[in-house]
Amino acid sequence: MRIGCAALSLAVAGTLLLPAAAAQAQTAPQMRVAQAAGPEDSSQNRRYRRPPTRIRVYPSYNPDDVYPRYFPGRNAVRDCTATYVQEFRPSGTVITPRMNCFWRPG
Numbered sequence: 018m019r020i021g022c023a024a025l026s027l028a029v030a031g032t033l034l035l036p037a038a039a040a041q042a043q044t045a046p047q048m049r050v051a052q053a054a055g056p057e058d059s060s061q062n063r064r065y066r067r068p069p070t071r072i073r074v075y076p077s078y079n080p081d082d083v084y085p086r087y088f089p090g091r092n093a094v095r096d097c098t099a100t101y102v103q104e105f106r107p108s109g110t111v112i113t114p115r116m117n118c119f120w121r122p123g
C-alpha cells in the first residue's frame with residue numbers, strides 16, 4: 018500500500034514539475050548576421066586546388082579467358098567441341114568432360 022502511494026505521489030510531482038522545467042529550458046538562441054567579405058578579403062582566402070590524380074587502368078587478359086589474344090575478325094564465331102576422356106587417378110579411372118574451342122570466321 019505504501020509503495021503504491023509513494024509511486025502515485027512521485028508521478029503527480031513529476032507531472033507538475035515537468036512543464037515548469039521545460040519552460041525554463043527553452044530559450045531563444047543568439048543569432049549572428051554574417052556579412053559578405055569584400056574583394057580584398059576574397060583574394061586572401063583563395064586556395065590553390067590541385068587537379069585530381071589520374072590512374073591509368075590497363076586490362077589484363079588471362080590466356081584461359083574467353084577473349085581471344087588476337088582480333089579474329091568482325092563476324093568471328095567461337096566453335097567448341099566437347100568430348101569425354103578417361104583420367105587415371107589413384108582412386109580409380111574416371112570419365113571427365115573436356116572442351117576444345119577455337120575462333121572461325123562467321
